[in-house]
Amino acid sequence: xxxxxxxxxxxxxxxxxxxxxxxxxxxxxxxxxxxxxxxxxxxxxxxxxxxxxxxxxxxxxxxxxxxxxxxxxxxxxxxxxxxxxxxxxxxxxxxxxxxxxxxxxxxxxxxxxxxxxxxxxxxxxxxxxxxxxxxxxxxxxxxxxxxxxxxxxxxxx
Amino acid sequence: xxxxxxxxxxxxxxxxxxxxxxxxxxxxxxxxxxxxxxxxxxxxxxxxxxxxxxxxxxxxxxxxxxxxxxxxxxxxxxxxxxxxxxxxxxxxxxxxxxxxxxxxxxxxxxxxxxxxxxxxxxxxxxxxxxxxxxxxxxxxxxxxxxxxxxxxxxxxxxxxxxxxxxxxxxxxxxxxxxxxxxxxxxxxxxxx
Numbered sequence: 357x358x359x360x361x362x363x364x365x366x367x368x369x370x371x372x373x374x375x376x377x378x379x380x381x382x383x384x385x386x387x388x389x390x391x392x393x394x395x396x397x398x399x400x401x402x403x404x405x406x407x408x409x410x411x412x413x414x415x416x417x418x419x420x421x422x423x424x425x426x427x428x429x430x431x432x433x434x435x436x437x438x439x440x441x442x443x444x445x446x447x448x449x450x451x452x453x454x455x456x457x458x459x460x461x462x463x464x465x466x467x468x469x470x471x472x473x474x475x476x477x478x479x480x481x482x483x484x485x486x487x488x489x490x491x492x493x494x495x496x497x498x499x500x501x502x503x504x505x506x507x508x509x510x511x512x513x
Numbered sequence: 514x515x516x517x518x519x520x521x522x523x524x525x526x527x528x529x530x531x532x533x534x535x536x537x538x539x540x541x542x543x544x545x546x547x548x549x550x551x552x553x554x555x556x557x558x559x560x561x562x563x564x565x566x567x568x569x570x571x572x573x574x575x576x577x578x579x580x581x582x583x584x585x586x587x588x589x590x591x592x593x594x595x596x597x598x599x600x601x602x603x604x605x606x607x608x609x610x611x612x613x614x615x616x617x618x619x620x621x622x623x624x625x626x627x628x629x630x631x632x633x634x635x636x637x638x639x640x641x642x643x644x645x646x647x648x649x650x651x652x653x654x655x656x657x658x659x660x661x662x663x664x665x666x667x668x669x670x671x672x673x674x675x676x677x678x679x680x681x682x683x684x685x686x687x688x689x690x691x692x693x694x695x696x697x698x699x700x701x702x703x704x705x
């Protein structure tokens with residue numbers, strides 16, 4: 357029994373101290389959350405363009421920015437962790453970059469619709485414009501969710 | 514979800530309302546065009562994130578296995594191989610001891626190769642002789658035969674396997690090649 361306990365203790369020590377993966381796991385979840393916030397931000401921007409401006413637009417922008425900064429720090433920490441393999445590092449790194457690029461594009465979109473107020477020309481674009489809101493908002497969270505599921509599968513196997 | 518289709522729908526709608534644009538203010542029209550451009554950029558980023566993430570996870574590197582080869586299907590579905598696909602350590606190359614040159618890159622050529630060597634041992638699995646398809650046609654004409662030596666340094670390629678690849682070019686040589694490979698232990702049975 358003592359040998360089994362000793363083995364468990366050693367395994368825990370190795371997992372915690374020698375091969376930590378906490379930053380990587382937190383980054384994975386953080387990226388999924390980040391893309392969810394970006395999707396909500398996108399939805400709020402288009403809602404303002406199509407009608408009344410969303411009340412939580414600035415709050416969503418601040419949330420997205422805070423998530424980006426937090427995930428950047430986690431990414432730096434995850435790079436120092438030996439576990440995970442190059443594939444995961446590359447995947448998480450790419451997702452982080454796409455998150456930043458999407459945030460920049462969303463801020464540009466927000467800036468371009470800033471002064472809109474019941475634009476009659478924009479209303480002519482319906483329902484194509486409405487389809488974008490309905491279809492694209494879930495797309496923000498779809499790929500990171502798939503990535504997260506893949507990570508879970510990898511850990512199980 | 515089809516991002517291309519959504520982009521086309523929005524562009525088609527813009528084309529329809531463009532001719533009526535004179536009724537609206539210039540600021541509204543410019544704003545709509547700016548929104549369209551940004552939406553397309555966002556769509557491109559979303560699509561790229563999907564593709565790149567999938568590639569990182571390994572979806573793009575899955576070997577397509579014909580349903581008629583259950584032994585190969587089981588081999589590809591083994592957990593260790595999945596793990597290495599996920600980690601993108603180049604399993605597609607490392608496991609291929611010998612392959613015929615295909616039209617695609619070697620990374621995606623798992624469906625057209627004649628031999629696949631097991632990572633754990635020296636046994637090679639004879640795969641896809643019956644489903645070599647059009648990519649082997651060129652090899653049959655002796656135009657494109659070239660072996661790919663892409664196995665890791667710690668694994669040895671049987672010299673016989675090179676001969677087998679040549680023999681497998683012709684239809685009549687396929688069976689004999691497999692018999693020789695099976696008798697010499699290079700190949701394992703197709704059906705367990």
